[in-house]
Amino acid sequence: MNKVLVVDDEPALARALAINLRAHGWEVVTAADGRSALEAAAGEHPDVVVLDLGLPDLDGTEVIAGLRGWTSLPIVVLSARQHGEDKVEALDLGADDYVIKPFAMNELLARLRAAVRRSQAPAPEESVVVAGPLEIDLARKRVSRDGADVRLTPTEWSFLELLARNVGRLVPREQVLREVWGPAYEHETHYLRVYAAQLRRKLEDDPSHPRHLITSPGLGYTLQ
Amino acid sequence: MNKVLVVDDEPALARALAINLRAHGWEVVTAADGRSALEAAAGEHPDVVVLDLGLPDLDGTEVIAGLRGWTSLPIVVLSARQHGEDKVEALDLGADDYVIKPFAMNELLARLRAAVRRSQAPAPEESVVVAGPLEIDLARKRVSRDGADVRLTPTEWSFLELLARNVGRLVPREQVLREVWGPAYEHETHYLRVYAAQLRRKLEDDPSHPRHLITSPGLGYTLQ
DNA sequence: GCCCGCCTTGATGGTTCCTTGACGGGCACC
DNA sequence: GGTGCCCGTCAAGGAACCATCAAGGCGGGC
Structure with a gap:
């Protein structure tokens, strides 16, 4: 809707x-x-x-x-x-x-x-983005890992959705903060770390050695 | 027009x-x-x-x-x-x-x-600069060498990006310093040497005989 | 009104990156 | 051959950044 x-x-x-x-x-x-x-x-x-x-x-x-x-x-x-x-x-x-x-x-x-x-329109937008064992359904706002549904909070979803819409591309930190939290939060980089960690705990096999939600120090995050 | x-x-x-x-x-x-x-x-x-x-x-x-x-x-x-x-x-x-x-x-x-x-606006600026075995994807902020991804730090990327946007052209030292470090750093030529060396170590087959990141002594750098 | 989930914030420890200094080599010029 | 300049390389200290855990606060649902 x-x-x-x-x-x-x-x-x-x-x-x-x-x-x-x-x-x-x-x-x-x-x-x-x-x-x-x-x-x-x-x-x-x-x-x-x-x-x-x-x-x-x-x-x-x-x-x-x-x-x-x-x-x-x-x-x-x-x-x-x-x-x-x-x-x-x-x-x-x-x-x-x-x-x-x-x-x-x-x-x-x-x-x-x-x-x-x-x-x-300009986002060619396959409504389902696949990254390894992860399936991210942008239209239905659902995520599954190895076929099993994963429950995300609204903020987690917003973060993941942004990365999914740019799958394979590095999304700059400022853009994440702007689009997930709003323009006033551009410097709250701590949020990024907290939510990246939460997403990894839910999505990665080994959260401390992520294979899909990748950090580029000082630059941003990539989903792959 | x-x-x-x-x-x-x-x-x-x-x-x-x-x-x-x-x-x-x-x-x-x-x-x-x-x-x-x-x-x-x-x-x-x-x-x-x-x-x-x-x-x-x-x-x-x-x-x-x-x-x-x-x-x-x-x-x-x-x-x-x-x-x-x-x-x-x-x-x-x-x-x-x-x-x-x-x-x-x-x-x-x-x-x-x-x-x-x-x-x-949404045109994602699909520009990839190719220099020999190097591929520099300006939109995704990614570099690959012989197809393998190369990890760069923010400053390294900023340097390489500037050269890539002027591929084949000589970029003056002062311009590099201004655009990568800021106008106050125009005379910190030491930075150039350190980062040029780091980039070569990551990008060149033989870092001490560079074929793509070329120094023009006293003038600047060229990517080719 | 209470409970629960979620967001925010703090503290700590580990890692990466930037800066700076020291040293050696090549080259031009004297 | 000495000197000065610029470049390339290596290394170390400190700053910035990241990961993780945990607790407080806020609001929505019941």
């Missing part, structure tokens, strides 16, 4: 959107201002953001800039302003699409689907 | 678009019907397609489907139809964006920029 973050300061509209989106199979989280939107984007890992311009605390463009600083997560902007430069500005800042209020629900749904599809 | 393929059967509109786009720095090729649009997309390698629905020969949705069969090239649909399902249908078929006529030129330009940026 795809997850969408709805950012809107009008409770009525936010609730209406949430109900409609849930009815169409989306998992919905909401935020009422820019600050909590940025937090939620980092903490909830949505697949797409619906962003209403004109929030109480931050300008909508600041929210876009704040997100684009660390993620390419698709953003669909929602606005009542029919004319003017803000549409162009939002797109140039890195928004992915723009819908004018009032809008037809099925149009918004189509644009969300398009945004998510685009963002996922 | 970015190249755009404009598909429109009205010569007047097509010409107006082409002039405007060229004025904003785009390289423009045009097609007046669906069949030639598909050919042009294959032959001209545009960065983005602007597609007017309602062509004489093929339905616009068929053009989208025809393109999506083999490429993920971004498509911006142009249409006069204000309402109805075709907007949703076009997006779901794989169009990347949708602009309704009449439209503001700067909006179309912004959407084109956004579409191109999106399509290029």
